[in-house]
Amino acid sequence: MSTLIQILSPDFLLREALVGSVLVGVVCPLVGVYFVLRRMIFLGVALPQVSAAGIASSFLAYRLLVGNHQHFDLSERVLAMLGSFAFTLAALLILAAFERLGRETVEARIGFTYALAAAATILFVAFDPHGEAQMVNLLKGDILATTGTSLSVLATVYGVVTLLLFAFRKEFLLVSFDRDLAVVFGKRAGSWDALLYLLIGVTISLGVMTAGPLVTFGFLVVPPLTARLLTRRMTTFAFAAAGLGGATAFAGFYCAYVLDLPLGPAQVAVASLVFMVVATVRLLWRRAT
């Protein structure tokens, strides 16, 4: 109990890391809901990897064109953000274009994207030994290095993403559930898809920058899958996913702090444990009734 009080104290040393990881835990599932609805869950694996490749490429490009960059400088985070966002958005738009053309299967496209991004990340880092330390931090999850400034950026951007997801939820639901009906109604389905992809791209880029690809993928997918088991209506689906994400991110932080575990993996493990418990209870309940 005293540990919990300590964690919740305003003077807590890792307060930025706690708030940052809970923000990732709340907002990533709001975006992840659309991954589940559109059966694009594997995209949740590929895109954070693409984002990591974007960060590595931006460091390499900077070194080749300008020179060595300073670690832990604000410009380094801006550089990483630009690379991450550019790669993620480009990958989303290319994948969406291929989806419209209907060439190959979704799994093939996403599998290819993941393989290419993973290989590119390693190669970019290998070409840029100076960026390696930062990349290793990112791949592990750099949430403990969250500063007041980066937390403000995260809160502002995620706040805007949440507002837009709420404001345009009927349009996003319509194009995700029945795109043909959206077209029949004269809605600009392509524009709504593009806006949704933009929000997904921003969320993933910032999530990877803040918490690393593992945590971002985990919170994009696991809380929405758990919420899907608990809710029967769309209205509560997104709220339940965000609530579960925030709660498991906090519980994961608590476990990591108390048991001295790596933060990101502990948070994803707690979220996964909750999913397994809910799935098991639901299965037993169904068999009993």
Added chain:
Amino acid sequence: MTDAPALALRDASFGYDGRLVLSHVELAVARGEFAALLGPNGAGKTTLLRGILGLIPPLTGTITYGVDRATRPPGYVPQRDALDAIVPLTAFEVVVMGTYARLRALRFVGRAQRALAHASLERVGLGELAQEPFWALSGGQKQRVLIARALAAEPEILLLDEPTAGVDPGATAAIMETLVRLNRDHGLTIVLVSHQLRLLRPHVRSVIWVDEGTVTKGAPETMLAPEHLLELFGVHGNHE
């Protein structure tokens, strides 16, 4: 009310991937008409329906509606299998989507839209199932919920893609009874894609026949006459 047809196609051609499926279609559907869109498998029925709905652009020609499509879009009922069961929705939430037709961005579903959705569900006889999960309903009930969704858009014309496919006879009769009532009592223009000739024969006022890239329209007595069906299908008029 004008004498303009509810739907008119002039010299319209449709196709996919550079392949022409239907060419130079001339077709008019009068207001209040109940028309069946029939033809062999792969003849282009769905292509024609999707073209009429604006889901595929015409390669040539024009499609005009009797009303302004921007303010009064057509009611569309897809095959229920075209929708993904992963989305958690109640029957009511599915029907409310029909009201999005007239709701601009940043306008939320309000009391008027909820009332319209409830009234639409009542019109198809499923008011008591409003809060049931959509995917837990039977095939026939799902199809009627989708009809209610189309009605919630307050359309002048209803276009349905095989609403009775894979549905048991009792549910099929309920769907047809609903459509006949909507056409007779509310003057709704209906165009329905189906394979079930015997089922449609007593209800429809015209048959749109799609075959070998062409579209012809006529009275059911002519189009569904045994000799005509024998010529087209090699079967008699009791074809299901």
